Each structure stands twice: as C-alpha cells, then as structure tokens.
Amino acid sequence: MNAEIIAVGSELLTPFRTDTNSLYLTDQLNQLGVEVVFKSVVGDDLKRLVAAAQHSIFRSDIIIFSGGLGPTEDDLTREAVAEALGLSLRRNEEVLAAIERRFALHGWKMSTNNAKQADVIEGAIVLPNANGTAPGQWVSGKYENRECIVILLPGPPHELKALFESECRERLRAKLPPAFLATRILRIAMLGESHVDARVSPIYKRFCHVQTTILAGAGEIELHFRSSGETMEAAQACVDEAADAVEEELDDAVYSRDGQSLEQIVGYWLQMRGATLAVAESCTGGLVAERITSAAGSSRYFVGGAIVYSNALKTDLAGVPAGMIERHGAVSREVAAALAEGIRYRCESTLGIGITGVAGPAGGTDAKPVGLVFHALASDSGTEVIERHFPGDRKRIRRFASTLALDMVRKKLM
C-alpha cells in the first residue's frame, strides 16, 4: 500500500511557513512499510480541497489530511472530504458533549463556532484528541475498486503526533502486511560530501535492499541506511551489513553509529576518560562552548572558558603573551596554541581548545584571508595545531571551525 499526505491551510502557501508534519508522518508510515508517493499543500478553499481529495483517491491507498479541523469558517477539511467521497456530514452529540466538557474543564466558555468541530463524516471512526478540541476522523471505504483509508488529523504538530501514535499507528498496522523498517545513521566529521560519496557509493550500491541517503552540513555528513523486512531481525541485519561495510571504509572519520551528535560523542569520550575541557575562542565567539553545553549533563566534563575577541582579553583571560600577538598576529598558529595552553592552565582542565581565525566578511588580507582558522588542542602530551582555510560565509566558517575543534577532542580521546 502507498500513501499521500495533504497539508491544509492558506498560511502554508505563504513564503513564511512550511509543512513539517509530513516529515513526521512519512517517517511513521515508512516504519509501517508504507511509501509516501505524493505530498501537497492546499489553501482554505472548499473547491480546491474537494478536487485535491478526489485526485488523491485515484492514486493513493492511504490519504492523510493535516489541518483544517479548527472552529473557524476557514476550516473546511471535514466538509471537503465528505463532499469528495459523496458522504454526509452530521453533528455528533457525543463528540459535542466531549468538546463542551473540555471547555468547562479549563473554565472557558465554548463559542458557537466550536460546535462544527463535532461534525462527523458518515461512517467515520472518531479519533479522540487529548491535546485539543478537534478530534481526528478515520474513514474507510472502497473507491476505484480499491480499499482506501482517509485520515483527518489536526494541524498543530503536538496534537497530530499524539493522535497518530494513540489512534492511527496500530489501526494502520492491522490493515497492512507485517513490515519492519530498520535504520542506521552514520555520522562523519570533516570530510567533503563528494569525497565521501565517491568512497562509499560503490559499497552501498552492492546492497540493493538498503536505501541510502547522504545529508551534508558544514563539516558534518550523515549517511542514513534504511531497509524493510518481514521481521525486525532480518531488516536490521540488512542495514547493519551495509552500514558496517561503509564504516570500515571510512574508519575513524565516522564519529557516531547510532545517531548521537558530535557534542554528545565528545561528552561521552570526556566522561569515559575522566577528562575535563575548557575553551578559549576568538573567531568562533562562543560557538564551541555553546555546542558543548547544548548537551544535557555537560557540566560533568565542561568547566568553561573565555571568549577573547579583543587582544587584551587574549592576554588577560587566556595568558597569551602580548609580545607573541605583536610578533605573529592574533590569527596565527602560535596564538592558537597559546590560547589552548593558557586556558587549560587557567581552568585546570585536562584539555584546552584554542581557536583564532578570520570569520569575515571583512578583516581578511592576502596573507590571512577570510576563512583561515587555526585550531589548537592542548593536553599533557603537548599541543596540536590544525590550520584550515574554510569556504563559505561567516556562519559557515564558524560552524566548520567549531566542528573541527570538537572532532580534535574526539580523536585525541578515542
């Protein structure tokens, strides 16, 4: 069986909003072995909604509508689906009573508009919504000689997710042949997308039952492997075989094999080694610290550090000799090393990171162009410095530099 998702709401046809419910629904449907073959966004317009619903019945087995179940005149999903399927729409007194109770419970007065949220399509199963007033609806019937399921869900993501999980997932599973989807995510730091693809595509192409997707960010790449099977064990074995072969090729560039972030992995290794970390950041301006502390529990291994935008603070907070800055410039291998060593000493941490560079857009010279960054890691075995020239804008350069610094910590400890 295949599925399609129709997001309803004129606000989703503006330049400001995008439909994200469909990503969640696609993941859920894929896990049930159902492929999503079509997605669309329709405004709050009865004629267009009816046409969209009618087209969908001809091409898809499961049709999920999100949104358009509110109490206002603009909320027309119920009306449109009923009309498209040639079914009546009737006020359901039980549902109405439940909505009234919900209002009473919160001490609110129910406006007369809300009564229309109790309109139920002929033959539909009402799906109670614990997080809002609009219940979902499940309509099944035969169209074009095919069993077809039409599901109406509310638009707010937390309502939609809770309702799908409590009311739809098992109901769908009962209609479907047993299928299990296994996934693995490998994460890779500081290798280019085309480089990774060239190395791993000959490998993953050998595994024709495993679907592989490459997603790339600044300095980080995710490889998603997915495979379905009649048992979870069979599906997982397929996925693991492909992922293991790719991991062997990429070796220690793979920093995580179960979806953890680089920040979490760095935290894991710091705790494993009983080590602590401090940072002295110039061009990244706090981004490394912000990323490390985005992980819950980071106070166990991160002590803090300094943001040393001015040269005076490089000396005062991180102990970089003023003469060194004068001799080599603030953006230099020497100053990066001194920042790492100075902050490690100052904070009495096991490891110290020092970063200095030119994030741009201004401030670059021929000798020290925008994108040039020095990354240093100090430990009791000495100080390592990596010089890199990153492409892209200020945001991308800072992101690259912070990723490289975090990855230096990982490689040092693993």
Place this chain on the structure above:
Amino acid sequence: MNAEIIAVGSELLTPFRTDTNSLYLTDQLNQLGVEVVFKSVVGDDLKRLVAAAQHSIFRSDIIIFSGGLGPTEDDLTREAVAEALGLSLRRNEEVLAAIERRFALHGWKMSTNNAKQADVIEGAIVLPNANGTAPGQWVSGKYENRECIVILLPGPPHELKALFESECRERLRAKLPPAFLATRILRIAMLGESHVDARVSPIYKRFCHVQTTILAGAGEIELHFRSSGETMEAAQACVDEAADAVEEELDDAVYSRDGQSLEQIVGYWLQMRGATLAVAESCTGGLVAERITSAAGSSRYFVGGAIVYSNALKTDLAGVPAGMIERHGAVSREVAAALAEGIRYRCESTLGIGITGVAGPAGGTDAKPVGLVFHALASDSGTEVIERHFPGDRKRIRRFASTLALDMVRKKLM
C-alpha cells in the same frame, strides 16, 4: 493570475528532506502580485508526474516545476511535461553544444547521460543556466481556453534562484498587470504570541488591504505586513499605516522595524553610544556571545567574556566571591549581579552581562526549578537583575535567556 509549484524528486518524499525552493518562489511570485494556490511534491515517476502536470493545467495559470532536470534516468520532468501537454521533445543541438562547452571549460569529460539535458519541449524558450548544466524551459500555450505558462527550473537552490531572477522574473512581469508588493517586518522581544495578538489584532484588522502574519520563536515575534498596489508608493503607504499603528501600540517592545535581527540592533546601539560589552555566562554556555558575534563587525563593540560553568571559574574568571556562591547558591540574583559586575570590571567594558540559571533537564529543585534564570546587566549607573521562569526544554530555555539578556542591553541604551 495564480500559480502552483511542483517540486520533483523522490528524496523530497523521505523523512529527511523538505522542499524549500517553494518558499523562495512564493515570495518572488507574491512580489509580482501572483498568489500561490497549490504546492505539491512528486517522486521520480513518469506516470505520476504526467498526472500531476495534467491536473495543474486545469487549476493554475502559472506552473513552476523545480527539479528533475538532471542527467540520470530518474530525471523525468522534461518528458512528463511534454507528454502532459501533448508536445514533442527534441534534442536541441545548440543547447547540447553549450553543455559540452561547460564540461570542456572545467576540464571534465561529458558523460553520454548529459546529452538528455539538451532535450527541449516543442515551442519552449530555453532558459540558460549559468550555474549548472541543466537549462530551464519556459512553455506557454492555451489550455482549457486559458493562457497557461509552464516553467521548468533546476532543483539546486542556487541554480534555481539565479535562473528565476535572470530569466523568469521580467518575463513574468511582462505578462501580468502592474502590481507591486510592499512589506514591513516588525520584530518584538519578550512578549508572548497570544498577548501580542490580543493587543494588535484589533488594530491590523482595521487595515483590510494589508495581510498580516505573526511568526513566533522563543522570546521573539515577527509581524509581517504585506500589501500590493498599482504603484510601489501606494502599496508602501498601506503597509506603513498598518505597521505604524501596531508599533504605536507595542511601543518599545518593538526592537526592529526593517527586518534587522536583535543581534544587529544591539550592535547598532552599542556603536551609537560608543559602548562596549562583555559577558559572563553560566547556563547559556556561550550562546549570548555566539549570537552577538554572529553579526559581522561585532569586534567593534564586543570584547569577549567568560563561560563559567564551574563555580571555581565563576570566582576565578568573573570575580564572584566564593562565599557568595556558598551563601546564595550559584543560581541566584546575587551571583548574576556579581557575574555582570565582575566581567565588566575584568574586561574594562561599558556594560557587563551576567547569566545564571537552570537549563535542565536535570538539576532543578523545588526552590530552583528547571527554567529559572537570573539575568543581570551592569553599567556605571548600577546593576539591574531580571528573574524569569521560562517554559520548555533546555534549548528553548537557553534561547529565551539569551534573548532577554540582549534585550536588556537594547533597552538600557535606546
């Protein structure tokens, strides 16, 4: 005239990728006075693509396809549109020569696959693509007794944008009645969405020609005003009247009226006052510094500061007396003030920010629950401390706290 956008590609039907080209295209079309009435995503499947193209001709005047113009077997947009419109598809020797030249220029060898990128729909205008091998195509004809324009654009966003701007915008404008879209964006800090809506909706509803959209993030709200008119002056006057009325109601909660970010506005005021800023962050872990330094040129007013996750560093880097931490706890009004004052003194800056709180998910107590944050701003006129209890997860709490701290600086200087 109205428009619809069809994004092509099976990868856009996975849980990992979302179509963002349509947001850009919607903005561009809106500026030409064209409303987008339907959006869809179709996989790399000829039958489904043909059906989608055929449906679109019946309901929309302008149809833009993005993607599916690559050289592989999966790239089927050209074939599908030709079939849907009943037009032939022929290899164009001029286009082929241009593609070959592009390969030669980069010293690459053209694979035979690439030749299909030179297939042109009967009667189409070829739209040269300066950033990639796949040219766009512009097909116009009469369908259902309506003038209908079908535009094929490549999927990579930088190719699509450049091609739309160079080849499509003026061509479309020539087909349309003169229309100008004026916009204004008001940005508001630290007021709740429902509070803002309750105060301003009676105002903006008076301006029926102005479309108003509220977008909310953690601690920040954007109000978008849009209006079209036959001259830019008329449209702008409409928008300005509505935006000015709303701004008067919200007063100094509005921090920006031309789309600048809070970070840019804080930088503007610091430079206006010839002031400098330093930060001492505990629970935000560098986020305030990272946000300030995300603005280009921030070294003119931001000197740096300390991330003081451990209590020892609160004392050593920001000069908070150890006895004070013992007496009041690290998360306290007193320690926030001492952080702000200490870092201001240490960094010799005009202003100092101090932040301490419980970002969670662990570490909360009955007296000091997750979400409790103290924000301090020290200046030569004394130290102000704001205590707030933010809702949400770790990420949201840290975002709220950093926004409040930045907004304290703005209010102090404006």
